Amino acid sequence: MARKLEFDKDEALQKAMLLFWEKGYEATSMKDLVQAMAINRFSIYNTFGDKKVLLLMSLKHYRDHVLAKLIAPLKADLPAEICLENYFDRMSKQLSSASGRLGCFIQKTGQSHISSEPEVADLLQSMLGDLRSALLDVLARVRKEQAFKIAYEDETMADFILCQLQGMIVLRRSGKKLALVERQIDLLKTTVMSW
Amino acid sequence: MARKLEFDKDEALQKAMLLFWEKGYEATSMKDLVQAMAINRFSIYNTFGDKKVLLLMSLKHYRDHVLAKLIAPLKADLPAEICLENYFDRMSKQLSSASGRLGCFIQKTGQSHISSEPEVADLLQSMLGDLRSALLDVLARVRKEQAFKIAYEDETMADFILCQLQGMIVLRRSGKKLALVERQIDLLKTTVMSW
DNA sequence: TGTTTATCTGAATGATTGGTCAATAATGAG
C-alpha cells in the first residue's frame, strides 16, 4: 500500500533515550536528536510526535529495556534473600561501572522542569513505583520464607533502600571516589538484613 | 564620583537563586531573570556577568545563606550527640515542609547539563564537601565524647547519611507521601546512633 | 552649579529554538 519506514523504531528510540539521559530534556535540542537518531527532522515528528512525546517514549523505552533488567534479580525464581543480595550486587556493580556515570534517567528527568508536566510526572512516579513494588514483593517473600528478621515495616524498608540507592546515584555523579560504593552497599545490606 | 546601584545586590541574587533553584539552569531564561530580579537586562550583565556566572553566584549565595543555616545545628556548642539529633530533626522538618518541595539546589544543578562545566562541577563538589566535613567533624566529636558507638568508619557513616538525605530529597520531589519522611529519619537515626 | 562617570533603558544583534510544509520517492494493491 504505502512506503515502509526506513529505520528501526526501537533503535531510534534507544538513541533518543541515550541523548535525553545524558544531556537532560532542556539541553537536548531537536537538532541534536536529528543528528543522534540519524533520521530527518520531520520523520521524528511524523513517527513519534513532538519533543515531549519523544521524551515520554524514551522514558518508556528506559523502563522496558533498562529498568526491567536492573529489577530482574528481584524477580528471579530463587530464595528471596538471594534475590535481594543479587540485586544489591547488581546495583553495586552498576554504580561502580563506567556506564554508571550517567546516573538514573528517572532521577535526572525528575529534576528537569519538564517534570512539572503531569504526564511526565505521572510516568516517572509509576516507574519509581515499579521499583518500589518489586522491593515490597521481595520483602514479603523474605517474611514468608523467614529468611531474616526485618526490623521495620516493609514500606519503610523499601523506601529506605530506594533512598539509599538514589542518594548514591546523586553522589556518584558529583564525586570522585567510587571506592565508597561497595562499602555503602555493604552497610545497606547489613542494615536491611539484620538477623 | 559616580552613580550608585539602584538595587540591592544580595536581594537580586536571592531572587535569581530562587528562580534557578525552581526551574533549573536551562529552563530559566534571561527574560525570566529580568522579570524576577526586577532589574534591566543589561544591568544584570553589567553587575553580575553572563548567565553562567550568575548561576555560580547564585550557588554561592545558596551556600552562604541556605546551606549554612541547615548545617548550623551540627556546629552548635552542644554535645555532639545533641547536634546530630538536632540536625536530623531540622532536616526532617525541612523535608516535610512546603518549601521542601524545591528539593536541593546542589542536587538539581548537579543533574543539569551545565554541571559539565568544570567551574560549576567544582563548586558543587566543594559545597557537598562542606556538608560532608561538617558531618565528619560531628562524628569525630561523638567519638571523643564517647556518646555512642559508631559501627563503621566515619567516612562511610558520613557518606551514608549524605546518601540517605539526598535520596529522600529525590523521592520527596517525585512522590506524594510525606508521611514517610519522619519514619525514614527515625530509621536513619537508629542506624547511625546504634548503641 | 557643572563636570564626570557609572547606571539605566529599550531596541537590536545574530544564532538557535521547536515545529511545519510542499515537493519527491518508494511501496504494493488493483
Place this chain on the structure above:
DNA sequence: CTCATTATTGACCAATCATTCAGATAAACA
C-alpha cells in the same frame, strides 16, 4: 502498469535564546 498512500527530504517559519549597544539619565564631588 496505475495510482492511492505513506515516508523522506531540505528548506522554511515565527518565536525565543543569550548577549550587546548607543543614548538617556542621574548621582557624586569639585
